[in-house]
Amino acid sequence: MSVSSGEGQSRFAQGRLADPKSVGKPVQPEHDAAAFLAAIVESSEDAIVSKSLSGIITTWNKGAERLFGYTAEEAIGQPITIVIPDDRLDEEPAILARIRAGERVDHFETVRRHKDGSLIDISLTISPIGDGNGKVIGASKIARNISERKRAAEHQELLLREMHHRVKNLFAITSGLIGLAARSAQTPADLATRMRDRLMALSRAHEMTLPALGHQDRVGDRQATLFQLLSNILAPYGQEGSDQWQLYGRDVEISREKITNLALLFHEFATNAAKYGALSIEDGRLSITVTIEGEAVNIVWLESNSPPQDGAERGATGFGARLEQIMGQSLNLNITREWLPDGLCIRLSAPFDAIGG
Incomplete structure (x- = not known):
């Protein structure tokens, strides 16, 4: 903890290396030990900062420059509050x-502020700095950027919520499929066959949106076209060209990393x-038309002969809307x-390179 202060470094080095008998060989000179410790601090990927008990910055390493955007010349002598957002200022007195x-x-x-005003999620470890008599004269802070970890945790939570949401939808779809099949099935065996075929098709569409459990055949390694993806998702409702749904226009290859997000988005449309x-x-009738105009891919999802409905029923609010917003943003879709x-009628438009292979 004392490596963050020049005075503290000297005393720390002197205290550790003062007795040659403790190691059985000559001691490294004090200034070499201090320089070595200073080099460790300076080369650290973490931000290492020291401050006085009044909150004034006294040292500022390269990691702090990278994390917060201020050079050492700009930061040293300034209050530590230059990196604390206004709504977090009450944390500093409690820490001191x-x-x-x-x-x-x-x-x-906690959250800290970059020089450009952006906010950074960080993990702080703060230790007191003492003088030679053990009196606390300041504090050293080690700050680590955890923004990526926080985003990963939020993404994982979203996926878990999406999985819960989708499983509920799959039950609802299964119930609807049973009702549709029962109206047209001639015998119990016919009903069983129709339901088995539709559920297997639904399972294949569902599988395309998830990575495999093994190391082989992961979603990120698969190739697919937009029509193949749509056909898999819509297969439970009949074959392409049937009365229920049809695809028109130009097929496009989907970029590998976009398959999952597109599948989730169209799965949500089909579920609704x-x-x-x-x-x-x-x-009911569904037609999907794909056109390419210049550098843009345009998709028109058109439902007709539908029962009366409104936005609340069709997922315009709640988790469905949130999922659609996130998937749309990730694909740069309007x-x-x-x-x-x-x-x-749902219209989607995106730059070709946002979804195309």
């Missing part, structure tokens, strides 16, 4: 009170159509809806 009491603060997760829209009744007298 603990340091004055000789306490250490371990892995305190199967629960409330054109795929929920026998007379998504608009138009409610028609007998259905719904």
Whole structure:
């Protein structure tokens, strides 16, 4: 902890190396030990900062320059509050009170501000710095950027919520498929065959949106075209060209890393159509048209002969809307809806290189 202060470094080095008998060989000179410790601090990937008990910055390493954007010349002599957002200023007095009491603060997760005004998620470890008599004269801080970890945790939470959401939807779709199949099946065996075929098709569409459990055949390694993806997702509602749904226009190859997000997005559209829209009744119709205009891919999802519906029923609010927003942003998609007298028209537009292979 004392490596963050020049005075502290000297005393730390002197205290550790003063007795040659303790190591059985000559001691490295004090200034060499101090220089060695200073080099460790300076080359650290973490931000290592020291401050006085009044909150004034006294040392600032290269890691701090990278993390917060201020050079050592800009930061030293300034209050530590230059990197603390206004809504976090109450943390500093509480931290200083603990340091004055000789306490250490371990892995305190908080938010700090970069020179450009952006916010950074960090983990702080704060230790008191003492003089030769043990009196606390300042504090050293080690800050680590955990923004990437936080984003990964948030993404994992989203995926878990999405999985829960999708499993519920799969049950709802299965119930709807049973109802549709029961109206047209001639015998129990016919019903069983129809349901088995549709559920297997639904399973294949579901599988495309998930990585395999093994190391082989992962989603990121697969190739697919947009029509193949749509056909897999819509297969439970009949074959392409049937009365229920049709694909028109130009097929495009999907970029490997975009398969999952596109599958999730169209799965959400199909789920809503199967629960409330054109795929929920026998007379409903769905057409999907893909065109390329210049550098843009345009997709029109058109439902007709649908039962009466509104935005609340079709996932315009709640988790479905959140998922659609996130997937749309990740794909750089512009998504608009138009409610028609007998259905719904969803228009999607994106730069070709945002989804194309």
